[in-house]
Amino acid sequence: MKKQVSRLLVLLLWIGIWWIAAGIVHLPLLLPGPLETGEAWIRLAQTGDFWRSAGTTLLRVATGYGCAVLAGVLLAVLCHAVGAANAFLSPLRSVIRATPVSSFIILVLLWLSRQAVPAFISFLMVLPIVWMGLQEALDSLDAGLLEMTKMYRFSRWKRLRYFYYPSVRPALLAACVTGLGFAWKSGIAAEVIALPQFSIGGKLYDAKIYLESADLFAWTLTVIALSMALEAALKRALRKGGEKKK
Amino acid sequence: MIRLSHVTAGYPGKRVLSDLNLELPDRGAVALMAPSGFGKTTLLRLLAGLLGPESGSIAGLAGKRTAFMFQEDRLLPWLTAEKNVEIVCDDPEKARYWLEQMEILDGGQYPDALSGGMQRRVALARCMAFGGDMLLLDEPFKGLDADLRKRIAERIKEKAPLMILAVHDAEEAALMGAQIIRLDEQMTGP
Numbered sequence: 001m002k003k004q005v006s007r008l009l010v011l012l013l014w015i016g017i018w019w020i021a022a023g024i025v026h027l028p029l030l031l032p033g034p035l036e037t038g039e040a041w042i043r044l045a046q047t048g049d050f051w052r053s054a055g056t057t058l059l060r061v062a063t064g065y066g067c068a069v070l071a072g073v074l075l076a077v078l079c080h081a082v083g084a085a086n087a088f089l090s091p092l093r094s095v096i097r098a099t100p101v102s103s104f105i106i107l108v109l110l111w112l113s114r115q116a117v118p119a120f121i122s123f124l125m126v127l128p129i130v131w132m133g134l135q136e137a138l139d140s141l142d143a144g145l146l147e148m149t150k151m152y153r154f155s156r157w158k159r160l161r162y163f164y165y166p167s168v169r170p171a172l173l174a175a176c177v178t179g180l181g182f183a184w185k186s187g188i189a190a191e192v193i194a195l196p197q198f199s200i201g202g203k204l205y206d207a208k209i210y211l212e213s214a215d216l217f218a219w220t221l222t223v224i225a226l227s228m229a230l231e232a233a234l235k236r237a238l239r240k241g242g243e244k245k246k
Numbered sequence: 247m248i249r250l251s252h253v254t255a256g257y258p259g260k261r262v263l264s265d266l267n268l269e270l271p272d273r274g275a276v277a278l279m280a281p282s283g284f285g286k287t288t289l290l291r292l293l294a295g296l297l298g299p300e301s302g303s304i305a306g307l308a309g310k311r312t313a314f315m316f317q318e319d320r321l322l323p324w325l326t327a328e329k330n331v332e333i334v335c336d337d338p339e340k341a342r343y344w345l346e347q348m349e350i351l352d353g354g355q356y357p358d359a360l361s362g363g364m365q366r367r368v369a370l371a372r373c374m375a376f377g378g379d380m381l382l383l384d385e386p387f388k389g390l391d392a393d394l395r396k397r398i399a400e401r402i403k404e405k406a407p408l409m410i411l412a413v414h415d416a417e418e419a420a421l422m423g424a425q426i427i428r429l430d431e432q433m434t435g436p
Contacts, residue, residue: 144316144318144320145320145322147296147316147320150296151313151314151316152376162325162333166322166324
């Protein structure tokens with residue numbers, strides 16, 4: 001409770017700083033204040049288009065993110081278990097990590113329909129984070145404990161449940177949470193460039209074109225709120241069946 | 247009878263056992279003694295099948311169900327003491343029994359909340375709960391005081407057809423009524 005009150009106070013403090021800054025600038029086109037932004041958000045939220053755009057973006061990001069987590073886990077396990085696969089695939093991982101997201105967006109626009117680009121970009125940005133995070137955890141497993149599970153004849157399921165999963169869980173959780181932030185940022189950046197139908201990125205682009213700064217802020221706040229809500233839900237889900245539970 | 251003939255073994259870049267010839271009985275208790283670094287643990291690992299000999303042969307191990315109490319406790323830190331034992335036997339009552347025998351009265355504690363001696367006893371309880379034809383115990387009484395050693399030795403004695411212990415002093419071997427084998431006297435090589 002004390003923590004929540006403290007968080008609320010910090011939030012109010014930052015809103016106050018924003019309000020003062022907007023008052024000093026005194027030009028809503030450059031820096032709309034919290035009131036203008038709130039009004040813009042309420043106006044937007046009363047339209048069906050707002051919810052449809054937010055929902056579609058959420059679906060795209062979640063699709064790319066979910067596929068990336070799944071593929072990242074599979075690739076990490078494969079590369080940990082098979083040295084040849086690791087030697088073959090690790091340069092691909094390095095290339096994906098090092099390539100600027102805008103290069104990928106433009107390239108993928110040539111390959112896929114504009115509707116599919118944001119999900120694919122989210123997928124590409126999250127994949128190496130999960131893959132690398134989990135593979136590093138697998139590569140540094142406690143060899144003594146693993147030997148113990150073999151000596152005491154743990155079944156595969158028991159070994160997975162009581163040794164592998166708890167060993168890699170902190171790294172997997174960290175990679176999933178970090179990846180979620182990247183999924184949002186890259187997915188919306190892809191929407192701004194690809195301009196698919198019904199998208200937050202498209203609305204951000206429109207706000208920029210028509211110099212509607214308050215709308216730009218309102219959409220950005222929507223993205224932040226959605227991202228934080230998803231991150232909290234993910235953390236809660238991953239914390240379930242926590243490290244130390246009978 | 248377990249027979250080791252001209253066994254040489256070790257780890258990459260380090261030979262530990264050299265031309266070892268040894269006969270171990272199928273029943274009873276045997277205590278391996280030798281100064282540190284003479285390969286007591288390496289021999290237990292060979293008997294457990296966790297290490298293969300570089301040369302020579304080992305006969306008489308086929309079909310034996312073996313439990314190994316490692317030199318380190320190797321407890322799963324995310325499981326309670328009771329669950330660490332239960333997991334190898336799938337029998338909560340058996341797990342509780344062996345923890346009681348080891349004088350661990352609160353099995354609900356996690357390893358990091360236990361003292362070194364208590365962790366050792368949980369590892370021993372796990373080994374006993376798993377059971378088998380051959381128990382390999384690497385310094386089972388490490389970190390236990392003299393009275394506790396005596397009580398625990400009394401409880402685990404003769405609880406498996408064959409127990410092979412790596413110990414540092416003859417007193418521990420005597421507590422288990424074990425036949426002492428001086429490992430350093432069995433090797434003809436360097």
